[in-house]
Amino acid sequence: MLRGASLRVTRPRVAVLGAVHTHPHADTDAVLGAVREELTGVSHQAVYDVLRALTAAGLVRRIQPAGSVARYESRVGDNHHHVVCRSCGAIADVDCAVGHAPCLTASDDHGFVVHEAEVVYWGTCPDCSATSTDEESAKPGRTHR
Numbered sequence: 001m002l003r004g005a006s007l008r009v010t011r012p013r014v015a016v017l018g019a020v021h022t023h024p025h026a027d028t029d030a031v032l033g034a035v036r037e038e039l040t041g042v043s044h045q046a047v048y049d050v051l052r053a054l055t056a057a058g059l060v061r062r063i064q065p066a067g068s069v070a071r072y073e074s075r076v077g078d079n080h081h082h083v084v085c086r087s088c089g090a091i092a093d094v095d096c097a098v099g100h101a102p103c104l105t106a107s108d109d110h111g112f113v114v115h116e117a118e119v120v121y122w123g124t125c126p127d128c129s130a131t132s133t134d135e136e137s138a139k140p141g142r143t144h145r
């Protein structure tokens, strides 16, 4: 993957790419922790720099839901979206809502050529739903559970 993006293959780059691949949506600290299991002594700055280079090269996608730190994933180029838990910050992938990118047609594109749409679905993850009370499901008109 690195060679395909014309990036020099270095151990930190391989380790960071591997960490992002095995821990999708990990933040910088989580990536650092995973990388250090392989490469002890790698600095925070080194990991940060590698993440920036990989993101710029398009090998890694950086997402940053409002109120969250930046997170990284190796699933790139498919215009998928994310569902984020308001309570604990858990993130999961959501495939394109309708067909191909951009899967949402702008009501007014203002003459822009639209390449992709980035949607964040905000909600409550199953774990947080299970620990909260049943008041949500008791609301009239809610039939989704």
Ligand SMILES: [Zn+2]
Residues within 6 Å of the ligand: 085, 086, 087, 088, 089, 090, 124, 125, 126, 127, 128, 129
């Ligand atoms: Zn949650």
Ligand SMILES: [Zn+2]
Residues within 6 Å of the ligand: 024, 025, 073, 075, 080, 081, 082, 092, 093
């Ligand atoms: Zn994702």
